Amino acid sequence: MLRLESLSCGYGDMTAVQELTLDIPDGKITALLGANGAGKSSTIMCIAGHVAVKCGKVEYGEKEITNASPMERVRAGIAVVPEGRRLFPSLTVRENLIVGGYCRPRESGRRNMDRVLDLFPRLGDRLKQQAGSLSGGEQQMLSIGRALMSSPTLLMIDELSLGLMPKVIDLCYEAISELKRKGLTILIVEQSTKLALEVADRLCVLESGNEVWQGTSDKAGKNPALIDKLLGMKEESD
Numbered sequence: 342m343l344r345l346e347s348l349s350c351g352y353g354d355m356t357a358v359q360e361l362t363l364d365i366p367d368g369k370i371t372a373l374l375g376a377n378g379a380g381k382s383s384t385i386m387c388i389a390g391h392v393a394v395k396c397g398k399v400e401y402g403e404k405e406i407t408n409a410s411p412m413e414r415v416r417a418g419i420a421v422v423p424e425g426r427r428l429f430p431s432l433t434v435r436e437n438l439i440v441g442g443y444c445r446p447r448e449s450g451r452r453n454m455d456r457v458l459d460l461f462p463r464l465g466d467r468l469k470q471q472a473g474s475l476s477g478g479e480q481q482m483l484s485i486g487r488a489l490m491s492s493p494t495l496l497m498i499d500e501l502s503l504g505l506m507p508k509v510i511d512l513c514y515e516a517i518s519e520l521k522r523k524g525l526t527i528l529i530v531e532q533s534t535k536l537a538l539e540v541a542d543r544l545c546v547l548e549s550g551n552e553v554w555q556g557t558s559d560k561a562g563k564n565p566a567l568i569d570k571l572l573g574m575k576e577e578s579d
């Protein structure tokens with residue numbers, strides 16, 4: 342399990358997330374919700390080691406990783422699909438996948454590539470195509486696939502459904518459910534409250550860098566005031 346303990350992080354003098362305490366249980370889907378600028382991406386990128394910790398602790402399993410490098414975190418099993426995908430547009434689909442597995446031995450690379458292509462057969466038809474020429478949905482699949490190439494035990498996806506067609510969103514969520522069935526722990530940032538309530542086991546709601554609610558999706562679904570607040574946040578951020 343991943344545990345954030347009173348974690349504050351940010352950029353220079355600016356604190357983006359303040360004293361966030363959050364447990365992300367193994368084998369479950371946890372969703373981070375909140376309006377634009379609430380600190381969702383900062384939280385994810387801090388867990389991945391790309392945003393500076395100001396105080397507090399990050400623990401993964403038995404290990405404290407608060408000061409670990411991004412690479413050490415990848416080796417510990419943490420992978421991130423960043424907002425905007427950040428693929429290498431001039432590299433092919435295959436090359437993008439290979440890059441994702443660079444910290445693992447070559448044998449696991451082949452095995453992982455087979456798994457990714459089983460999960461997203463569409464990528465298999467486009468292995469030699471440049472990533473930049475893929476549709477938005479295919480790019481999201483490739484970005485998830487690239488993250489899976491590092492054999493993660495925790496997969497974090499920022500803005501999973503943003504800008505995607507409903508059909509592609511369904512495909513991506515089917516893949517996420519399949520990964521969960523296989524035991525992967527998943528943390529998503531999802532702008533659609535409805536989707537988050539449907540797919541996530543647990544929710545954590547951020548407002549201006551502070552946690553304002555966390556608990557199971559079932560509990561959230563029975564809390565009309567919270568649902569109204571979440572829907573309001575969405576409008577605010579649109």
Ligand SMILES: Nc1ncnc2c1ncn2[C@@H]1O[C@H](COP(=O)(O)OP(=O)(O)O)[C@@H](O)[C@H]1O
Nearest residue numbers: 352355357375376377378379380381382383384
């Ligand atoms: N690279 C950065 N440098 C300075 N401030 C940033 C940077 N990225 C994000 N922020 C600020 O941190 C806060 C949280 O942003 P972010 O984590 O991106 O929110 P969200 O993902 O919930 O929209 C915002 O006030 C934002 O302006």
Ligand SMILES: [Mg+2]
Nearest residue numbers: 381382383424
């Ligand atoms: Mg964001």
